[in-house]
Amino acid sequence: MSAETYRDAWGIPHLRADSPDELARAQGRVTARDRAWQLETERHRAQGTSAAFLGPEALSWDRLARRARLADTARRCFIALEEKDPETAAWVRAYVHGVNEGLALHRGGDGPGDREGPGDREGSHPLDGSPHRDDPRRPPAPEFARAALAPGRWEPWTPLAVWLATHILFAGFPAKLWREHITARLGPDAVALFAADGPGTTGSNGWLLSGERTTTGHALIAGDPHRWIEDPGVYQQVHLSCPEFDVVGLAVPGVPGVAHFGHTGTVAWAITNAMSDYQDLYHERLRRTGAGVEALGPDGTWRRAARHTETIRVAGEGTVEVEVIETDRGPVVAGGPEGLDDGTPAALSLRYPPRVTSDLGFGALLPLLRARTVADVDRALDAWAEPVNVVQAADTGGGLLHRVAGRVPVRAEANGLRPVPAWEPGHEWTGWHTPPRAGLADGAAVMANQRGLATPLGVEFAAPHRADRIAALLAGRRRWSAADLSAIHTDTHLGSAGPLLDRLTALTGLGPEATDLRDRVLAW
Structure with a gap:
């Protein structure tokens, strides 16, 4: 078996191997080389051990991670994965093996990752165009020395724990605590004043155009994940290639494959948060x-x-x-x-669903990499668990997909609003919602966390101004090219500013300084 790593002019790793498992090992190894400190931080967060080196400020998170049983749930889910999907479990193990090899570089010893293995080659193509080999003994990440910390060892279930820790606050339960707090302090009528549907809400965008709306006759799909400015980011650009598949996309460091945004050559997919309530x-x-x-x-x-x-x-x-x-x-x-x-x-x-079902949806990851058509993506997403997403996909054969993916329990409406009494009947989970799906209206579909496809599954959604703006821009031209769509990605019109500007315009009787400030804001 052999694996090769090639870095392009932007330092993005392109990995090639003889099998999916060897490729996963190479992905784990290169992720540990590039994101060692991030991986170590995420491992500690998932285990509830981050206060051991970050100090008292991390204690509240560690308490939550322990009490929510994140690591134990990950172990439970991995054991179940080994039983029902041993191929995926072995693939995850290979990734973890690669992570441990790569982390050895940052321990300063002669671990298994300090040298290239048989057949493993890594090279790069720097900006000056002259290729060279990366030094396998590159200096350890400086954060380890500053924190007096050595990288720990990953277990086969660690990627599942990282996924859980990344998304445990992504769904409904923090909002329920907030509504409970507002109700206790200001009364139930005040809850609506703080709803996420308000004009200040931000989120992710995405849109899909069928071939009849493009200059080439092939579909165009756009993903625009709105993340906080992070260093390092939650995503990592990567290219994964083996005889079974050839995929480019965004990986989550610590998790094998390409989950949220990917392109396999004949089919591509992108997601936004469905704003569903499943906790x-x-x-x-x-x-x-x-x-x-x-x-x-x-x-x-x-x-x-x-x-x-x-x-x-x-x-x-x-x-x-x-x-x-x-x-x-x-x-x-x-x-x-x-x-x-x-x-x-x-x-x-x-x-929360993985604690109940012992299934974190990792069974979807390999089928996504192997997908060649929209139908393949659709089948893969039937195994998706969390986070619950709105997914759009398109293939070169004209196939289109617009659906929700993930597991949302069926229960009483009150469960979605605030904490409910465990000692009263009527708050049990009684099944799972069928994920909604929809077609394209006039050859276009827009997703921006707004009420729409996922409405039956959630309580609060983002305000519609982002989705409305994208839809209006798309309607302004009958046919689009990929290059044309950059105008939508870089559009700076803020739809939520309208009500604020209307209020500013109506202000009268201001002093000179306030009037000048108002006029400058309105001019801007």
Whole structure:
């Protein structure tokens, strides 16, 4: 077996190998070389051990990661993956093996990643056009020395834990806590004032044009993920090639393959957040007994809850113990038998799909790489779990796809708004929603986190101004080329500014300085 890494003029790695497993190993190795500190940080976040080197400021996250059982859920999901999809499990193992090889470069020792393996070659094409080989003994990432930290070892389940940690706050439960807070402080009528549908909301964009709307007769698909300015970013450009597939796209460092944005030569796909609600919070009534902790269920029966204690090491401050409790609903993420941290007699448990199903959707990743048509992408996404996304895809044969991918539970409407009482019946999960799908209207589809395809699955969505603006721009021309679409990507019109400008225009009786400021804002 052999693997080659070629870097283009922008430093983007192009990987070629003889098999998917060897390619995954090469992807893990090159990711560890390029993103070692990011990988180590994400591993610690997923395990709830980041306070050990980041200090007290990271303690609150570590508590949440431990109490939400992120690492344990990842282990559980990987065990299930090995049982039902051993090919994907072996592929993930190969990626982890490559990560560990690459991280050895940053330990400063003669680990397995310090030298090229048999048949492994890495080269680059720098900006001056003169190719050269990368030094396999490049200096370790400087962050390790500054933090007095050596990279740890990845386990086969670590990529699943990284995926969970990346997306655990991506869905509904933080919004439910916020609504509960607003209700307690300002009353239920005030909740709408802080809704995500407000004009200040941002998010991601994407659009799809059928061949009848393009200059070439082939579909065009655009993905525009709006991320915070991050260093390093949550995505990594990569090219993965083996006899079974040849894919370019954006990988998530720490996770094999190309999940969210990819192009296999004959089919491409892109996503935005569907704004779906697939996590629930439950108010729990807990009590201590001589045998442990019990929770009151919806049938009026007290049942034994799982309980144990874990120790979190905090840099400069010794250790902190955290009690981990799990009821029939899910892990208790706040409070306990004695109440919340502020003394409120309450506890909150979190119910989220991978904890319930032992399935994180990794079974979709290899089929996505092998996809040649929209139908292939569609079948692959049937295995998707979270985060729940709106997906658009197109292939060179004219196939088009516009659907939601992911797992959203069926339950009472109240579950989607705020935490619900665990001891009352009617808040159980009773099944899974069928992911919605739709066609294209006038040869175009726009996704920008707005109400639309995923409306039945969510509570709050982004305001429609971004989607409306893109739709209006697309309607302004009957046929588009790929180059033309850059005008939409770089459009600077802010639709949400309209109401604010109207209010500024109506202001009268201002002093000279305020009038000057108003006029400058209106002119801008």
